[in-house]
Amino acid sequence: MRFETMALHNGNEIDPHTGAASIPIYQASTFHQFSVDQPGVFDYARSGNPTRQALENAIAKLEGGCRGYAFASGMAAISTVFLLFSRGDHLIVSQDVYGGTYRFLTQVLSRMGIKTTFVDTSNLQAIEAAISPQTKAIYVETPSNPLLKVSDLRRIVKIAKNYNLLTIVDNTFLTPYFQQPLSLGVDIVVHSATKFISGHSDVVAGLVVVKDLDLAEQIRFLQNSFGAILGVQDSWLTLRGLKTLSARLETSTKNAEILACWLEQHPMIKKVYYTGLPTHPGHQVQTEQASGHGAVLSFDVGSGAIARQILSKVQLPIVAVSLGAVESILSYPAKMSHAAMPPEVRLQHGITDGLLRLSVGLENVEDIIQDLAQAIETKVSIMISRK
Amino acid sequence: MRIETKLAQIGTKKARTTGSINFPIYLATAYEHIGGVSTGYDYARSSNPTRHILEESIAMLEKGDAGFACSSGMAAIQTIMGLFSQGDHLIVSMDLYGGTYRLFEQVLNRYGIQFSYVDLRDIKAVEEAIQPQTKALFIETPTNPLMHVTDLQAITRLSKQYQLWTIVDNTFMTPYLLNPLELGANIVIHSATKYLGGHNDVLAGLIVTKGDELSERVRFLQQSIGATLSPMDSYLLMRGMKTLALRMERHQANAQGLAHFLKEHPLVDEVFFPEFDPNSKRILSEQAKGYGGMLSFRVKEAKLVQPFLEQLQVFTFAESLGGVESLLTYPATQTHADVPADIRQKVGVCDRLLRVSVGVEHIEDLEQDLAQALQRSEEIVYGSESK
Numbered sequence: 001m002r003f004e005t006m007a008l009h010n011g012n013e014i015d016p017h018t019g020a021a022s023i024p025i026y027q028a029s030t031f032h033q034f035s036v037d038q039p040g041v042f043d044y045a046r047s048g049n050p051t052r053q054a055l056e057n058a059i060a061k062l063e064g065g066c067r068g069y070a071f072a073s074g075m076a077a078i079s080t081v082f083l084l085f086s087r088g089d090h091l092i093v094s095q096d097v098y099g100g101t102y103r104f105l106t107q108v109l110s111r112m113g114i115k116t117t118f119v120d121t122s123n124l125q126a127i128e129a130a131i132s133p134q135t136k137a138i139y140v141e142t143p144s145n146p147l148l149k150v151s152d153l154r155r156i157v158k159i160a161k162n163y164n165l166l167t168i169v170d171n172t173f174l175t176p177y178f179q180q181p182l183s184l185g186v187d188i189v190v191h192s193a194t195k196f197i198s199g200h201s202d203v204v205a206g207l208v209v210v211k212d213l214d215l216a217e218q219i220r221f222l223q224n225s226f227g228a229i230l231g232v233q234d235s236w237l238t239l240r241g242l243k244t245l246s247a248r249l250e251t252s253t254k255n256a257e258i259l260a261c262w263l264e265q266h267p268m269i270k271k272v273y274y275t276g277l278p279t280h281p282g283h284q285v286q287t288e289q290a291s292g293h294g295a296v297l298s299f300d301v302g303s304g305a306i307a308r309q310i311l312s313k314v315q316l317p318i319v320a321v322s323l324g325a326v327e328s329i330l331s332y333p334a335k336m337s338h339a340a341m342p343p344e345v346r347l348q349h350g351i352t353d354g355l356l357r358l359s360v361g362l363e364n365v366e367d368i369i370q371d372l373a374q375a376i377e378t379k380v381s382i383m384i385s386r387k
Numbered sequence: 388m389r390i391e392t393k394l395a396q397i398g399t400k401k402a403r404t405t406g407s408i409n410f411p412i413y414l415a416t417a418y419e420h421i422g423g424v425s426t427g428y429d430y431a432r433s434s435n436p437t438r439h440i441l442e443e444s445i446a447m448l449e450k451g452d453a454g455f456a457c458s459s460g461m462a463a464i465q466t467i468m469g470l471f472s473q474g475d476h477l478i479v480s481m482d483l484y485g486g487t488y489r490l491f492e493q494v495l496n497r498y499g500i501q502f503s504y505v506d507l508r509d510i511k512a513v514e515e516a517i518q519p520q521t522k523a524l525f526i527e528t529p530t531n532p533l534m535h536v537t538d539l540q541a542i543t544r545l546s547k548q549y550q551l552w553t554i555v556d557n558t559f560m561t562p563y564l565l566n567p568l569e570l571g572a573n574i575v576i577h578s579a580t581k582y583l584g585g586h587n588d589v590l591a592g593l594i595v596t597k598g599d600e601l602s603e604r605v606r607f608l609q610q611s612i613g614a615t616l617s618p619m620d621s622y623l624l625m626r627g628m629k630t631l632a633l634r635m636e637r638h639q640a641n642a643q644g645l646a647h648f649l650k651e652h653p654l655v656d657e658v659f660f661p662e663f664d665p666n667s668k669r670i671l672s673e674q675a676k677g678y679g680g681m682l683s684f685r686v687k688e689a690k691l692v693q694p695f696l697e698q699l700q701v702f703t704f705a706e707s708l709g710g711v712e713s714l715l716t717y718p719a720t721q722t723h724a725d726v727p728a729d730i731r732q733k734v735g736v737c738d739r740l741l742r743v744s745v746g747v748e749h750i751e752d753l754e755q756d757l758a759q760a761l762q763r764s765e766e767i768v769y770g771s772e773s774k
């Protein structure tokens with residue numbers, strides 16, 4: 001069965017009791033036990049809830065994994081996965097990982113005795129050089145945020161297997177529609193389902209999918225013990241979003257491709273980051289391991305002043321953090337997603353004051369182009385009067 | 388303002404533009420930076436208007452400085468544990484909720500955080516357990532399921548002397564009956580799944596902190612770990628809290644009635660209810676406004692348990708507590724299944740122990756149900772020869 005079909009027909013969409021075409025919202029925290037000796041499938045909603053389970057089963061199918069787990073946010077999913085490790089363990093993580101993941105690793109997990117080395121995971125030698133006897137896992141975000149650096153998952157998995165390491169991939173940007181890391185040999189996939197999977201800027205959610213039953217048991221234990229689970233109504237909303245994932249991503253990716261080309265030719269734009277452009281260094285690997293380039297692109301306008309001008313002049317995209325929604329969202333990484341990163345580290349990673357990230361939505365692309373054009377081309381002199 | 392009034396008025400007069408009595412459910416994850424400036428809301432994991440009202444309300448009800456809503460009680464506890472680092476030590480109530488015990492012993496231990504389980508009724512034993520690495524006391528009072536009551540004033544005096552934090556799990560008493568922060572505690576946590584939500588329909592956790600520095604640290608952890616409560620569950624929780632005062636009054640009256648009824652019953656060995664223990668009774672009369680709605684009891688023989696549970700008609704045999712419906716729990720296989728059998732025996736969670744969360748039904752129906760189920764189980768186990 002192909003992805004578009006499986007998103008709608010995966011065995012978790014029909015209520016078995018009534019035939020309802022949408023799984024009911026089981027707003028129950030606890031479940032009656034009909035027998036003392038034979039516990040029911042559900043006992044307490046932190047351990048399992050039928051609505052949440054429908055979502056967990058659906059994402060497991062779509063990612064080609066054996067089990068899925070739903071969490072209160074992408075960070076809750078990521079925090080839970082990191083609880084697999086213990087004091088003394090060492091992790092290798094993509095250098096330009098999402099700012100919240102960076103913050104959790106450097107300010108929370110580090111105090112628990114877990115060390116992290118941040119490396120450019122698009123550079124395989126750098127990964128190998130960072131491995132030590134304590135290393136337990138390689139954690140990769142590809143394409144990365146916001147510079148869309150591509151890491152070669154097949155080759156990373158090979159290295160990881162050589163050294164007996166787990167590989168964990170944050171698949172938020174591409175979703176299983178474009179990229180299925182488990183099929184490339186990865187062990188664990190994490191998602192901020194707040195983004196494309198839900199797709200409507202109305203749910204904060206996280207998902208984890210694992211490849212084998214042993215890992216599944218460990219994640220299930222941690223999900224229940226730590227309790228950072230996804231609420232029932234949010235589980236239902238996420239399932240609802242999932243049904244249109246392929247249609248949404250097709251349209252917004254097409255829009256992103258057109259915009260990337262337009263921006264690349266614009267004289268005021270210093271640089272465009274989009275893996276769909278043949279000039280992007282990760283273009284080739286991306287084409288080999290994913291079936292599309294996604295709907296997020298970044299561009300450098302040269303200075304903080306011009307970036308601010310554009311942010312205040314655009315009419316269509318909402319200026320906000322977040323991405324992956326039906327609406328276009330324009331964000332300013334230096335002040336938003338990567339504000340938690342020290343400026344010198346941020347600049348070293350290429351996240352300049354002139355960098356803007358655009359998550360392209362479902363609007364007509366001509367309207368977005370017109371809007372960006374007027375925002376970019378306004379006279380810079382306006383900005384000079386600013387303090 | 389008295390607590391009944393504060394509870395009924397949760398969220399009122401806050402929706403300024405519409406005058407809506409109930410605060411709206413804001414599903415939005417992203418918030419536009421209007422004119423380039425943040426409205427104070429950026430991204431829903433960090434802060435969401437609906438969750439904010441809940442957080443403000445619980446802070447006020449617990450007389451603290453800041454409130455935080457998490458996806459479950461366990462998520463609240465894990466978030467608070469983020470305050471500690473490898474090498475730290477905590478002193479903890481002996482008969483702790485099984486899930487908290489599991490988190491401490493099977494997850495946090497791996498990070499080099501150590502826990503000593505002490506009978507907190509014995510202040511001398513507590514003082515003896517303090518080590519140079521001790522950072523905090525974690526208290527459940529009354530404990531689950533044996534209803535041991537801790538003298539919070541005496542404990543916080545001790546923790547101040549040794550510069551330790553006092554963390555109180557106030558799930559059983561709720562702010563309606565007890566305000567640990569007023570007695571010198573630094574942090575209160577709740578499984579709001581229980582009395583605060585009150586309807587067995589929401590899984591939620593709450594944290595209230597005292598002091599700006601501590602509040603800032605917890606805010607950081609809530610956002611970094613990301614185990615936040617969804618807007619819809621935040622709304623449902625506030626809806627539940629509006630009737631907390633009424634419900635607690637009825638829970639208590641019913642619990643007291645049932646406790647006396649069970650105490651007289653020939654098939655019951657022992658009833659655990661704070662009123663029956665002179666020390667607990669004295670402490671609660673000084674520090675709290677009542678005994679709460681929970682009780683436990685031991686039947687004469689373990690073999691009565693199964694038929695008894697199967698004969699119940701009004702009570703639901705399920706894991707959880709604090710809802711309007713009466714629930715019966717068998718701690719040995721449910722809430723405390725993750726506590727090793729020898730420790731379970733030591734603290735008195737034996738296989739004859741049953742825990743009752745007394746609901747708000749009519750007391751006579753509850754009494755009749757227990758009476759008939761006890762009688763039927765006697766007939767099943769002993770046959771007619773017992774007569």
Ligand SMILES: Cc1ncc(COP(=O)(O)O)c(C=O)c1O
Nearest residue numbers: 073074075098172192194205613
């Ligand atoms: C790539 C990536 N991973 C993880 C996260 C964290 O997810 P959430 O915001 O749902 O906690 C985000 C988003 O903010 C993200 O962009």
Ligand SMILES: Cc1ncc(COP(=O)(O)O)c(C=O)c1O
Nearest residue numbers: 227459460461484558578580591
């Ligand atoms: C006293 C106490 N604390 C904490 C918890 C954990 O809360 P939750 O089940 O909401 O995660 C529970 C309940 O299960 C509890 O009874």
